[in-house]
Amino acid sequence: xxxxxxxxxxxxxxxxxxxxxxxxxxxxxxxxxxxxxxxxxxxxxxxxxxxxxxxxxxxxxxxxxxxxxxxxxxxxxxxxxxxxxxxxxxxxxxxxxxxxxxxxxxxxxxxxxxxxxxxxxxxxxxxxxxxxxxxxxxxxxxxxxxxxxxxxxxxxxxxxxxxxxxxxxxxxxxxxxxxxxxxxxxx
Numbered sequence: 001x002x003x004x005x006x007x008x009x010x011x012x013x014x015x016x017x018x019x020x021x022x023x024x025x026x027x028x029x030x031x032x033x034x035x036x037x038x039x040x041x042x043x044x045x046x047x048x049x050x051x052x053x054x055x056x057x058x059x060x061x062x063x064x065x066x067x068x069x070x071x072x073x074x075x076x077x078x079x080x081x082x083x084x085x086x087x088x089x090x091x092x093x094x095x096x097x098x099x100x101x102x103x104x105x106x107x108x109x110x111x112x113x114x115x116x117x118x119x120x121x122x123x124x125x126x127x128x129x130x131x132x133x134x135x136x137x138x139x140x141x142x143x144x145x146x147x148x149x150x151x152x153x154x155x156x157x158x159x160x161x162x163x164x165x166x167x168x169x170x171x172x173x174x175x176x177x178x179x180x181x182x183x184x185x186x187x
Contacts, residue, residue, distance in 0.1 A: 002186075003121040003185050003186060004121065004122070004130055004133055006181055006182065006184055006185045007114070007117065007118050007121065007134065007182075007185065008133055008134060008136055008137050008140075009181050010073075010114055010178050010179075010181045010182045010185075011114050011118075011134060011137035011141075011178075012136070012137040012140040012141050012144070013141075013174045013177050013178040013181060014107070014110050014111065014114065014141075014174070014175075014178045015137055015138060015140075015141030015142075015145075016140070016141040016144040016145055016171075016174055017080065017084075017170075017171040017172075017174035017175050017178070018103070018107050018171075019141050019142065019144075019145035020144065020145040020148045020167055020170070020171055021084075021103065021167070021168065021171050022145075023145050023146065023148075023149070024148070024149065024152060024164065024167060025042065025045060026038055026042055027152075027164070028164045028168075029041045029042060029045070029096070031156075031160075031161060031164065032091055032161050032164055033091065033092075033093055033096065041093060041096075044097055045096070045097065045100050048097050048100045048101050048104060049100055049101075049103065049104040049107075050104070051101075051104070052100070052101045052102075052103075052104025052105045052108065053104045053105075053107050053108035053111075054108065055105070055108065056076075056104065056105045056106075056107075056108025056109045056112070057108040057109075057111065057112040058112070060072055060076065060108060060109040060110075060112045060113050061112045061113065061116055064112070064113040064116050064117075065116070069113050069116055069117045069120070069182075070117070070179070070182050070183050070185070072109060072113045073109070073110055073113050073114065073117070073178070073179045073182045074179040074182075074183070075109060076105070076106045076107070076108075076109030076110040076113065076175075076179075077106065077110060077175045077176055077178055077179035078175075078176075078179075079102050079103075079105050079106040079109070079175075080102070080103055080105075080106025080107065080110070080171075080172070080175030081106075081172045081173070081175040081176045082102065082172075083099040083100075083101075083102030083103045083106065083172075084099075084103065084168050084169065084171050084172030084175065085168075085169065085172045086099055086102075087099045087168055088165045088168050088169055088172075106175060110175075110178065110179075114182070117182065117185065118131075118134065120187065121185065121187070148167050148170070151163060151166060151167065151170075152164060152166070152167055
C-alpha cells in the first residue's frame with residue numbers, strides 16, 4: 001500500500017513540474033523573451049518537447065528493463081533539474097529551445113519508467129483499483145500547476161519576471177524530489 005502512495009506522489013510531482021511549465025510557457029515567452037507575438041516560438045517549443053519526449057520514452061523503457069528503474073528515473077530527474085536551473089540563467093530563444101529539449105527528455109524518461117515501476121508494484125488481483133488511484137496524480141498535479149499562477153503573479157508584482165524564474169526553479173526542484181520519492185519504493 002505504501003508503494004502505491006509513493007508512486008502517486010512520484011507521478012504527481014513529475015506531472016506538476018511539467019504541467020506548471022507547460023501552463024505558463026506562453027507568458028514566459030512573451031514576457032521574458034520579449035516577443036510581441038510568441039506563437040511562433042511556442043510552436044517551436046511544442047515541437048521540441050514532443051520530439052524529445054517521444055525520443056526518450058522507448059529507450060528509457062528499455063533501459064529500465066535492463067537496469068534499476070529508479071536509476072533511470074534519477075537520470076531523467078537530473079536532466080530536468082539541470083535544464084530548469086540553466087534556463088533561469090540563460091534564456092535566449094535558442095537556449096530556451098535547447099533546454100526544452102532537455103526537459104522533454106526528462107519527462108519522457110521519467111513518465112515511461114514510472115509507468116514501468118507502477119506495473120512492478122501493483123497486484124494482479126487488484127490492478128484496476130490500484131491504477132485508478134493513479135488518477136489522483138493528475139488531479140494533484142493539476143491543482144499544483146494551476147495554483148502556481150498565484151505565485152507567478154505575486155512575485156512578478158514584486159520584481160519583473162521573478163515569478164517565472166521561481167516557477168522554473170520549483171519545477172527543477174520537483175524534478176529532483178520525484179526520483180527521491182521513487183527511491184523509497186520497496187520491491
